[in-house]
Amino acid sequence: MKLTLSKKMVGLVTACALTFLSAPYSVATGQEKAPQQAISIIPQPVKLSRQSGSFALTKDTKIFVDAKNEQLRKIGEQLAGSFKEMTGIQPAIVQKAPDKNATNSIFLTLKTPVDTLGEEGYTLKVQPERVVLAAKTPNGLFLGTQTIRQLLPAQPTTSPVTLPALEVVDKPRFSWRGMHLDVARHFFPVEFVKRYIDYLAMHKMNTFHWHLTEDQGWRIEIKKYPKLTQVGGWRDGTLIGHYSKQPHQFSTERHGGFYTQEQIKEVVKYAQDRYITVVPEIEMPGHALAALTAYPELSCTGGPFEVEKKWGVFDDVFCAGNEKTFTFLEDIMTEVMALFPSKIVHIGGDESPKTRWEKCPKCQKRIKDQGLKDEHELQSYFIQRMEKFMNARGRTIIGWDEILEGGLAPNAYVMSWRGTEGGIAAAKQKHYVVMTPGSHVYFDHYQGEPGLEPIAIGGLTTLEKVYSFEPIPSVLSADEKKYILGAQANVWTEYIPTTQQVEYMIFPRMSALSEVLWTPVARKDWNDFQNRMQQQYRRYATMGVNYAKSTFNVKQQIKVDPTKAAATVTLATDALGPQIYYTLDGSAPSPKANAYTGPFNLVQSAEVKAASFQDGVQMGKVSTKKVDMHKAFGQTVNLTHAPHRTYTAAGPLTLVDGQQAANSFTNGQWLGFLGTDVEAVIDLKGKQRINSISSSYLQTKNDGIHLPARVEYAISKDGKKYKTVKVFSEIADKPGVFKEELVAEVPNKKARYVKVTAQNGRSGAKPEEKKGWLFTDEIIVK
Ligand code: NAG
Incomplete structure (x- = not known):
């Protein structure tokens, strides 16, 4: 029977025990008293204690910074800019220490009372009279200002603003707190790359892994080889829809672009001003079709090729038997090193088929001459040769975990993406590791029920899954654990064609990751995080970012209860706070529909549609499930x-x-x-x-x-x-x-x-x- 009127449904539904999902929030810090304004700092600091009172911001508030320190002045100005944006008040910067008794002052100083917090730690004291942020380094101060920014209201206001009195002692858990961005599958303009860096900064992340070259496009200007961008920077079309949908169809629109060296310098400088290291990645020997299209003589077959329009792993890679390949890559790396001060440079190394090398006389000769066992050892030879070149110039290479196959280059760091196994193996060999397992931190994966999400590559990595990530595998010994530098999320953009979609895929998962990377395990708490996220979602909205509301999607669990010949419906969201409304007749849920208060039973066929609402506004999508109570139902x-x-x-x-x-x-x-x-x-x-x-x-x-x-x-x-x-x-x-x-x-x-x-x-x-x-x-x- 199909129902038409939602009122009829009341009779069809028998309420179950009201035991579900009604837990009240615990306050953010656990130390707050009721009427105080909630504190929502993400990532959660090491120590945070709320004090009584607050610091009132006025037009006379001044930001003092240590004298004669330009870095501090800049940090002060950045902070003043945030105040201005959110409150309309822009405190003046004064380059000297305030008087002991000065009030209405915010002081940023390198004279830290606690010297054990490392290069990135800081202490923050907010009192009614003054705010003191102290750190050993400007970097620590910069990170501390990110905490102060989160004490401001989430939305701009012209009403008087106060900062809650508190004390914070803080430092990061990991030294590598990263986000990767693939600008090769889809190209994004410099302005967006800078915005991406802002996103890292607000999350106290410190490493931006810039994936610059691929089969589908070469994105960095190399003066010595202009065809890399002239030819390799563009493709004549792009796969439409998901790869698994056959036959493949392509758009005919030319896609591409690249960053000039001037733009790259601009981005590196922008990141430096935010204490973020940009780690460039130049892929070798695989994922190199764009380069080979421009310079086919560096392949095993000689080409010709075209810049790829579809996604995947391709057989044509740099020829490892050709000396010119190494000259070419060394020249490129010389220009790359001049642009990027990062000690670490990424050389790719993933997914490089050995098919061509097996047939290539030059590669086979190299294997023979070098006494190598097979093509895997040839890949090791390739990477080790590049490593030597880089090491001699004071740089260290990092590569995807395939660089373990055939033997690790002596000083290489490993980025573990095919699970954590590669990272474990590398740490056991005393090599530094960055964890980026596909299971937890591939932000190109779905973050909610695929049917309700825009097309993605696959997988399912929910906010909670990201939050649950532990970068240090328990199988490692205490000594081996030291080799885990941290983790990062990878944002591959095969199915992410726009900047809005990048935002959708990284928010809110990046907030969860920031806490994985910063907060001590004992201070991590999923429920508390979700509480703080309510404020964070408002911040996203203020920033105008297109964040995913997938955590607000309603998850429907419908279970047969054979004893009652009924189906028990349980509705839940991953987000705290919203109210769920549902209908049973196929109509769209709204705050006028049934408010969900706990599991209920269905005794007749129905189409359950549910959505969550906050302040009367629908969050997330409508989820739909049909239950057909036919004769065999529940038998x-x-x-x-x-x-x-x-x-x-x-x-x-x-x-x-x-x-x-x-x-x-x-x-x-x-x-x-x-x-x-x-x-x-x-x-x-x-x-x-x-x-x-x-x-x-x-x-x-x-x-x-x-x-x-x-x-x-x-x-x-x-x-x-x-x-x-x-x-x-x-x-x-x-x-x-x-x-x-x-x-x-x-x-x-x-x-x-x-x-x-x-x-x-x-x-x-x-x-x-x-x-x-x-x-x-x-x-x-x-
Ligand atoms: C892998 C590839 C990458 C691709 C991504 C999609 C790595 C290290 N390699 O197949 O090129 O974009 O997954 O999730 O991730």
């Missing part, structure tokens, strides 16, 4: 063969839970059988009139999941003697990823048992696939 299912342990979903009841699985085999909604047939018997607990039977199967051939060869429906009154009512023997072979629903009309049959048999092993499949994966969901009896 006992007996399976002759058990599903594979990885794909058991919610057990046999999954087949009769009233919900249809979506087309992804990993979503936990499918029962997956490996090598066995599906034989399911449903007991309807008494004779019923049956008019139709259906069952569904998933096909995703690339994952080895095929439709069944044959499906049979049979019914029985006693569970012993079955009568076949339908056989599907010629299930058409079609390409693609889809769900096949096999519906049989069986008018007016009386039965108590329904048996569905689906034969694993599709005829026409390769012999080894004859018995492969068979994925099934909902058996519908009507």
Whole structure:
């Protein structure tokens, strides 16, 4: 039955115990008294104690900085700028220490009372009379001013502003607190790169990893090789939609751009003023098609090539047997080193197929001459040779974890991206490591239910998952742990064509990462973080950033309750604060719909639509789930063969839970059988009139999941003697990823048992696939 009026639904819903999600917030610091203004500092400081009173900002407030220190004057000015933006008041900068008894002053000083906080630590004391920020270095002071900025209101105001009295003692947990940005798959203008650096600064991050070269574009001007940007900086089109969607289609629009050396200097300077190191990445030997299009003589085959329009890993890489390759890369690195003062320079090293090298006489000669074992050792030779060049000029290289294969270059740092294993191996070999595992910090992954998100590369890395990340693997010894410098998020931009989309992918996950990198483990607290995020979301809004509201999306959990022949619906968001409203008739939820107060039961078919609202404004998207309470709903299912342990979903009841699985085999909604047939018997607990039977199967051939060869429906009154009512023997072979629903009309049959048999092993499949994966969901009896 389809419902039309939301009022009708009240009768269909029986309220359950109100035990859900109503926890009141704990205050941000745990030390606040009720009426005080909440403090929301992200990342959470090492020590924060709230004092009574507050410091009132007035037009006479002055910022004092140590005399004769230009760096401090600049930091003072940056802070004054933030005050001006948020309060309209721009304190004057005075370059001398204030009088002992001076009031209404903010003092930034290198005369620190605590000398054990390292290069980036600081102390902050806000009292009604004055504010004192002290650190050993200007860097520490800069970071401290980021804390002061977060004591200001989140939205600009013309009302009087006060800073809550408090004391902070703070320093970072890790020395590498990074964000990466791929400007090669899609190019972003200098203004945005600077804004990105601002985002790092506000999160007390200190390393910007600038991924400048790729198969799809070369983005840094190299004076000696102008074709790198003239030719390599542009491609004639771009893949439309997701890579997995075949056949591939391309736009014909030219895409590209590059940064001139002047612009690069500007960005490096901009970052320096914010105490951020820019680590450039020049990819080698792979991901180099843009360079090879410009200079095909540096490949093994000689080309010709074109700057890539699609994503992936490509066979043509720099030739390791050609001396010219090294001259070329050394020349490039010479210009790169002149532009970037960073001690660390990234040389890529990931995903470099060995296909060409295996066939290339020059590469094979090099292997022979150098006494190398294979092409992996040739890659090591390549990297080590570049390392020598860089080391001789006072630089250290870092590379993706593939540089471990074939032997690490003696002084190289490793960036662990294929999980943390590479990082663990490197630390055990006493090499420094930056952790960037795809599982937790690939910000090109989805951050919420994919169906509700803009297209992304794949994966699912929620805000909570990022927050839960621990960069130091427990398997390392205390000594080995010292080699973990920190972590960073990687922002690959295959599916991120605009700056707005970059913002969407990094916010709010970057805030979670900042706390992973800065805050001591013992001070991390997911609930408290979510509380502080409420203020942070307002800051984002003030900054005008396009942040993702995925944490506000409503997660619906609908479980069969066989004892009541009902479905229990639980609604929740990852964000604290918003109110959830829902409808059951397919209409859009609004604050006029049902307010969610706790789990409720459905006893009839419904379409549950839910969204969360804050101050009457919808946050996130509407989530929809349909529950079809057909005759088999919630009935006992007996399976002759058990599903594979990885794909058991919610057990046999999954087949009769009233919900249809979506087309992804990993979503936990499918029962997956490996090598066995599906034989399911449903007991309807008494004779019923049956008019139709259906069952569904998933096909995703690339994952080895095929439709069944044959499906049979049979019914029985006693569970012993079955009568076949339908056989599907010629299930058409079609390409693609889809769900096949096999519906049989069986008018007016009386039965108590329904048996569905689906034969694993599709005829026409390769012999080894004859018995492969068979994925099934909902058996519908009507
Ligand atoms: C990897 C590639 C990268 C790609 C990304 C997408 C690394 C080190 N390499 O396949 O080029 O953009 O994943 O998530 O991540």
